[in-house]
Structures are given as C-alpha cells and as structure tokens.
Amino acid sequence: MSTAADNRAITAPNGIIPLINLVSPRHSDSWTHTRNGDNRGYIDADSLSELWIHTGTACNLACPFCLEGSKPGDTRLPAMSLEMLKPFIHEAVDMGVKQFSFTGGEPFVIRDFVNILDYASQHKPCFVLTNGTRVLTQRAHQLLPLKNNAYPISFRISLDYPDATRHDAGRGEGSFAESLDSIKWLQENGFKVSIARQMELNEDSAAVESIYCRIFEQHGIAEKLPFTAFPDFGTPGTEDGSPEVTTNCMEKYPTRESRSHFMCTYTRMLVNTAKGVRVYACTLVDDDPDYDLGSTLSESMKARIMLRHHRCFSCYKFGASCSAPA
Ligand code: SF4
DSSP states (O other): OBOOTTOOTTSOTTSOOOHHHHHSOGGGSOSSBOTTSOBBOEEEOOOOOEEEEEOOSBOSOOOTTBTTOOBTTOOSSOOOOHHHHHHHHHHHHHTTOOEEEEESSOGGGSTTHHHHHHHHTTTSOEEEEEOOSHHHHTTHHHHGGGGGSSSOEEEEEEOOSSOHHHHHHHHOTTHHHHHHHHHHHHHHTTOEEEEEEEOOTTOOHHHHHHHHHHHHHHTTOOSOOOEEEEOOOOSTTOOOOOOOOBTTGGGGSOSHHHHTTSGGGTEEEEEEETTEEEEESSTTOTTOGGGBOOSSHHHHTTSEEEOOSTTHHHHHHHOOOOSOOO
C-alpha cells in the first residue's frame, strides 16, 4: 500500500513542517487535547461494515514512499495466518460486517493469503489491495477456484501514474507492465478490478483518468475501471505538519451521516503484533499504538477515536478512504 512522496497536498500550507513536529512528534502529545489546549476532534463508531485485515508489511517491492514502510522481508507487522484470523472473521460476521478487505505489504507474498481469502470469501465479499505485479499472476491457478465460493472477490491495483516510466521509478522496472497484465487477467477471468492512483495538487482528475483509459484500451482492457486517488500519507512514524483537528473543526461534519465518511466510523483493521492480533482504528494509523483498540472487535467499537494522527487531517480534508469505490 503506497503513495508517492513527491505530492505535498496535505503538508503545511507553506510546505515547511513546523519545527515542533520534528523535535516532538505529535504521537507523544495529549490524546484528548491539541498543542494549543483545544479539545481534540474525535469519532465515535457507528457499526462495523468493513473489516480490514493487514497481511503483514513484507512486500516484493520497496517503494520509497510506501505509507506502511513495506519492503522484502519486512517484519514491522508480521505475516497474518488463517488460524489467527478465524475467530475475528466469525465475530465480524456476527456483528453484521458486509465486507472483508485486505492490505499489506503485498498480500500475495504471504504464504497463507490464498487460504485466508478462500475462507473469508465463503463468508462475505472480499476486496484486495495489491500491487498487481507477477506475485499475483504466479498464483492465478490458486485464485481461479475461489470464483466458486459464495461471495465475490474484487481487486484494487496500484498504478501510481498513467506513465510507465514514472510509475516504475518508484516501484521498479517492469512493474507497470506486470500490473497491466494482472488487470487484464483478472478482468478476463471475471473478477472486478479498480485502480488506486496518486492524487496530485491541483490536478485535472478527468484529464488524468482519460490518459489511463487510453493506456487500458491499448492494452486490450476494454471496461472502464473505477479510480480511487490518494494523497501522500507519508511513511510510518513521519510527520507532515498538517493542522490539528479540533472539536470546532468537526462542526463541518455535524451529523452521523456526514461523519460516516471517516473510515473509523465503520471499519477496523486487524494487525498481527508481538501481543497477538490487535484491532486498530483504521488502515492509516498502525504506526501509533494509541490506536490499538483492543483484542476483540466488539470492544474496539466502543472506543472513542481521537483525531491526533497527522493522517486524520487527510480524512478531514479529502474524505480519504481505502474502501472500494461504489
Ligand atoms: S486516519 Fe482517518 S479513519 Fe483513521 S483514525 Fe484518523 S480520522 Fe479516523
């Protein structure tokens, strides 16, 4: 799961990270109050509709901008296994979850991943974020039987820019072409596909996406694919100098419906840690242990989530969500 470092869309307005954020990162700040002493903005959960599963930070690529800091052999978050997950899958189903979603690292480098996907897709629809390189097509023979399961599996492939050279500069030579091959294979075999791309400051989104569409046509990918554009979230443990979110700021989202665009109202993410599998608030905060909300999904949904992480500001500003496009 990666975003490009050269996009400064959510950094401090002047592009300079305040010194205080560098010498004293905000994860050491008060959970309830901002540095100015204002009450921090917060989210109370609604109901669990999507459960994210972090498969671990190991990846076949080593993109310098990866928001998870993933790379080959990385163990910041160890690999997940099916046996660890089963109790959570059942708890989530009992709580009415509508979808299981997977991110990494790169899920397809995890040995047990296809077994996990097989089990999960017998219970609810599944959604997989992947870089779509050869690690996916190498396991094509394992994926095909999963089409017979009760629920569908869809995929979101990362294609940072509609430009192979620029994409490959971050992800490695040949990765753009490999991802196009995966998109084509998935489509031809009846899986739904969407694209994760990088959002650039003041971009013309329609123009950017039309360039992708031309590339897809040239590659024999006929169907129009949905896009999700992400801002730069920074690498784990870094600061981007974005403003703090106070309770006053949250008046912009006064209703339950308007707050539902914050992922932490309706999702949780499972992470394998030294303490066992833990439930985190969302996909963007696993570098801060204060967002560890417990060892069960039901207890995690009772926790009030303070918007202290610098990535919370991108949710506030852009409505950033890792979920599948409608
Ligand atoms: S990053 Fe976004 S979804 Fe995650 S805790 Fe902060 S506001 Fe909620």
